[in-house]
Structures are given as C-alpha cells and as structure tokens.
Amino acid sequence: MDVSYPWLLRADRSARGPSTRRGGPAPTVRPVSPSDETGSAEPDTDGAVATEEATESSRPDLPRPLVVVAIAVGVVVLLLAAVAVWRTVAADDDATVEGQEAAASLVEAYTRHLDATFRVEGEMTRTLADGRTLSSAYLTVQRPPDRIQRSLGSTTGVVGGRRVNCSTVEGGSYACGASGPAVDTDEERRTTLGALESYVFGDDPLYSVTTDGDGCFDLVRRRTVIEATYGRRARLCFDEATWAIRRLEVEREALATDVLLAELITTNVTDADFDLGEDDTYDPEVPDEPDGSGTTVSTTP
Numbered sequence: 440m441d442v443s444y445p446w447l448l449r450a451d452r453s454a455r456g457p458s459t460r461r462g463g464p465a466p467t468v469r470p471v472s473p474s475d476e477t478g479s480a481e482p483d484t485d486g487a488v489a490t491e492e493a494t495e496s497s498r499p500d501l502p503r504p505l506v507v508v509a510i511a512v513g514v515v516v517l518l519l520a521a522v523a524v525w526r527t528v529a530a531d532d533d534a535t536v537e538g539q540e541a542a543a544s545l546v547e548a549y550t551r552h553l554d555a556t557f558r559v560e561g562e563m564t565r566t567l568a569d570g571r572t573l574s575s576a577y578l579t580v581q582r583p584p585d586r587i588q589r590s591l592g593s594t595t596g597v598v599g600g601r602r603v604n605c606s607t608v609e610g611g612s613y614a615c616g617a618s619g620p621a622v623d624t625d626e627e628r629r630t631t632l633g634a635l636e637s638y639v640f641g642d643d644p645l646y647s648v649t650t651d652g653d654g655c656f657d658l659v660r661r662r663t664v665i666e667a668t669y670g671r672r673a674r675l676c677f678d679e680a681t682w683a684i685r686r687l688e689v690e691r692e693a694l695a696t697d698v699l700l701a702e703l704i705t706t707n708v709t710d711a712d713f714d715l716g717e718d719d720t721y722d723p724e725v726p727d728e729p730d731g732s733g734t735t736v737s738t739t740p
Contacts (some may be wrong), residue, residue: 478621537649544641545648545656548677549635553628555682556582558708561701563590568694573723577699579683580712584624587713589721590699597622598713613717638667654679655686665692677702 500738536544555580564574577590592607594615602619638645639658645667646658655676658669669689676686680699687699 484596492550503567535649535651537647539640541648541650541656542644544650545639545658545675546632546636548654548656548682550632551682552677552684554583556706556708557681557683558703558705558712559683559685559701561699563697563699565591566696566698571725573725574725576720578712578721580708581683582708584622585713587715589718591723592721594715594721598626598715600624601613603715607722615715634668638669680704 466467479615494503501602504653558581559577559579561577563577564572566572573591575591577588579584579588585596586599586715587594587598587603593614594603594605600621603611603615604619605615608614629666639648643661645662645664646660646669648656648658648671650656653676655674658670658673658675660669670691672690674686674688675684677683681704683701683704684699689697691697714737
C-alpha cells in the first residue's frame with residue numbers, strides 16, 4: 440500500500456532574616472534592687488553604668504565577620520536548594536519517552552491531527568544531497584472530510600469527496616488532472632492510522648519513536664524500506680492547541696531533506712481556502728548556479 444506524505448498520511452521565596460543574636464556585646468541585665476521590686480525608688484543609673492562597663496571589659500566582642508559569613512552560608516544553602524528543586528522539575532518536564540509508550544503517544548497525536556480543523560501557512564524547503572535547495576510557500580487546509588496541501592507547484596488532497604491533483608508542469612503551466620473516484624473518508628482514515636501503527640508498533644517496528652514531551656516526535660528507521668513515508672528519519676511537531684503539524688523534517692533517500700515550518704496556524708477555515716486555482720505563491724524557487732545558469736530540479740518527492 441502506498442502511504443502518501445504525512446499531511447495525507449494523516450519562589451516567591453523569603454530568606455530568613457539575621458539572627459536576633461548579634462555579634463556585639465551581650466545585653467546587660469541590671470541587678471534588681473529591693474527598691475526596683477517595689478517601684479518606689481529611682482533607678483540606680485550609676486550602678487548600671489558600672490555594671491555595663493565591667494561587662495564590656497570582661498567579655499570580648501564576637502567577631503563581626505563571623506556573623507556575616509554565617510548569613511552568607513545560609514543564603515547559599517537556600518539558593519542551592521532552590522536550584523535543586525528547579526532542576527528536578529525541569530528534568531520531569533523534559534524527560535524523554537521512547538519505545539511503545541512514545542509510539543502510542545504519536546498515534547494519539549496523529550489521530551487528533553486527522554480529525555482537526557485548521558489552516559497552516561508556512562515555508563517548505565528541500566535540500567538536495569549536493570547542497571542545492573528549492574523552496575516555496577506552503578498551505579495546508581483541513582476541514583474533515585476536505586483537505587488540501589499546496590507547495591512546490593502542486594496541489595493535492597480531497598475536496599467534495601473527490602481526490603484532486605494539480606501541478607505546474609514543465610514550461611510553467613498549471614493544470615489539474617481529472618477528479619478521481621469518490622473517497623470513502625472513514626475507510627481512508629482507518630487505512631492511514633493502520634499504516635502508521637504498522638510503522639511504530641510490534642516486536643520489530645520499522646521506526647523507533649522518541650518524544651521530548653513538547654509535542655515533538657523523532658522517528659528513526661530501523662531497516663531499509665525505500666517507500667516508507669518518513670524516509671530514513673523524521674521529526675514531527677504538533678501544535679497542541681490545534682493539532683496541526685507546526686514542523687516536519689523528513690530525511691529521504693540520497694540524503695535529500697524536506698523541512699516544513701509553519702508560520703501561521705488558525706482554526707478559521709472557509710470555502711475559499713479550498714480554491715484550486717493557480718497561485719504562483721506556491722511555485723518552487725530554485726537558486727541560480729554559481730555561474731548564473733540556473734538549475735531545473737524535479738519537484739516530485
């Protein structure tokens with residue numbers, strides 16, 4: 440079975456303040472006289488002064504630098520604790536999942552993708568093994584059961600229950616082929632998901648899958664199957680608000696690599712978005728050779 444491209448595959452933290460114990464002389468407790476107990480006599484200020492002077496002369500000051508060091512050590516300990524908590528949380532958020540758990544998450548995300556409504560505008564770039572590139576704007580519009588994708592001079596999809604296939608042929612003219620037979624969208628959906636499951640599930644899956652928890656999945660082919668949709672390796676990133684694909688990278692045979700990068704994603708879709716008319720916005724742009732002669736590159740994947 441031929442599986443098409445993926446769009447058809449479908450603290451606020453407060454530090455403890457300084458200790459109430461200070462590095463200066465300890466506070467002096469003045470002896471209580473009988474007159475103090477009754478409150479009938481004036482305080483013996485001369486005796487108090489004498490007592491304080493005696494205390495100061497007999498008890499050395501605590502070194503003030505030790506107090507500063509103690510406070511600094513406390514602050515450092517609190518900062519280290521905060522960093523440890525942050526790193527633990529970050530590690531949990533960025534934990535990589537692989538194997539069958541990651542494969543199941545990919546199938547779930549792609550199922551949501553197939554059932555979602557969105558319009559995506561962006562750029563597609565194809566880099567060939569010799570370093571040459573061609574690029575174009577791209578458009579993906581989906582409102583099940585209708586969907587189209589436009590890039591590199593071609594338009595493909597299903598509109599009004601009919602398959603469409605338009606392209607810019609050699610010479611620069613744009614034309615659409617005859618509409619194909621009616622599409623059983625429910626059957627096509629089952630086939631699409633079945634193909635994806637066959638790629639990633641089982642004891643010996645074609646692709647190993649990992650996910651970084653940020654809506655992105657990395658697929659690496661484990662054995663050579665030339666017609667595999669995702670080539671040697673691929674990376675799919677979903678926009679979890681709309682389930683559109685916001686980034687897609689596919690490394691194909693002969694080391695050609697396709698990159699689709701979304702620049703606008705919206706759930707506002709109208710009938711006008713399914714217009715199949717010619718639009719040179721989506722024609723491929725091929726850079727000139729160093730000698731300015733230009734190069735013609737096939738747009739067929």
